[in-house]
Amino acid sequence: MKPTAKPIIERGVREQAFTLECEGRVVPAILWTPEAGGSGQPLALLGHGGSQHKRADYILASARRLARDHGIASVAIDAPGHGERADLDTERLGRIDRVWGRAGVVEETIADWRAALDAVQDTLGAGTVGYFGVSMGTMMGVPLIAAEPRIQAAVFGLMGTWSVISQRLADDAARVTCPLRFLVQWDDEVIPRDLAFELFDRLGSKQKSLRAHPGGHLDVPPDEMRAVPEFLASHLG
Amino acid sequence: MKPTAKPIIERGVREQAFTLECEGRVVPAILWTPEAGGSGQPLALLGHGGSQHKRADYILASARRLARDHGIASVAIDAPGHGERADLDTERLGRIDRVWGRAGVVEETIADWRAALDAVQDTLGAGTVGYFGVSMGTMMGVPLIAAEPRIQAAVFGLMGTWSVISQRLADDAARVTCPLRFLVQWDDEVIPRDLAFELFDRLGSKQKSLRAHPGGHLDVPPDEMRAVPEFLASHLG
16 A cells, blocks of 8 residues: 555545555555544445546545544545556447456456455454445446455445446356345436346345436436445445 | 324424315324414425324334434324324225225325415415325335425335326326425335336435335334424425
8 A cells, every 4th residue: 555645634634645556556545534533443345436537526525525434434546547557559449348258357456446445444443344336336346245254334326237247247246235226327328227126136245236317327316326326325434 | 283182392392183175085184383483484295104193103103303413393193094094994905005005096186285285384384395104105205206396305105106096106206396206115915126216216206215124114213304394404404
């Protein structure tokens, strides 16, 4: 965990950019913590969507809300081919297909997230852990949680048994057993709702709920996004 | 509005059984009000499910929560063929098919509810109005709200384009335009979820959300039921 910039302190939230190394890859990341600090506080992993990055508006807003309202730290990483890990070639060819079509990328992403979780827990102490990621954030989160027993609650959504890793998603979904909420956009032009329903159906969690709203892939109501930190907080204690 | 029993006062909630007459029918009903009273307070119409009655457990619990936590009055009526309006013949033949297969029953039900609303507003003064009814409560509520502009928010669910009045439901749904929440049980053995999705899809409201949970028709999580008064209160202000 190597700091790459001075921390930013904003209304009680400390934001620290850093990099970590994982299997030879350099992964840019951000850690947000309540300024008050403390050891063993709950932690949320925030997985951004396709063509976005670790400091996308709603990621930043969620991290600040988690810290301010609930005393929960957050960490976000740039996904392969995204943010500071993007290159012009990726840009040109279309990120999602290009990134997720590459053999081994799912295992790499799992390893990157686990390395981030290890690094943050080394620094902050081990507390409860949650995950929030929609769209490509769910593509990363489902395999991660299937492999990572430390994650105890999740908010997923805007994803289905779709894309180049649909079979992988469908298989891993059955191994996700933590309490979760799943967001669906009724008129999603990227992920047809039937495929989202199928992914929700396959998730192994007994305690799961689906919340759907009218509108397209990018039209999740602001209230629903604001309710995410509250949901995670209710499960991370 | 003719009282039929002494009021029951329980922890700040006054419960008054009464009957009203509508088109020659005698309709048994209950009005719950916050004991503190006041004029023009918000009102919730509570529509019970099939084979239930106006004082079913969750109807009573919702009415008490609305009054205690939100200062909202509630009224419930026995649906045709239910509660004090049931007869042995209805019982024997199966209530829902028997009741809803009869010509004109939808119009009668709308008239009964409007008479109840008129009577309560005569007594309490006119305030904002909401509706809560799942299963058969939604079968009543959709045509009612399509016909009744005073209703400004609703919680529906556990119903689909199903049953003897499925076409009527589908048509009326488009005329429902108030903000609403729609509950779905993922493994509903009475209403296949695809039919519930179809009814949700047809509802004309711009502000609508669907919330689904695993389990059968009767397995709505208690937390979701407890969230109903809060939703209505947020819209009835």
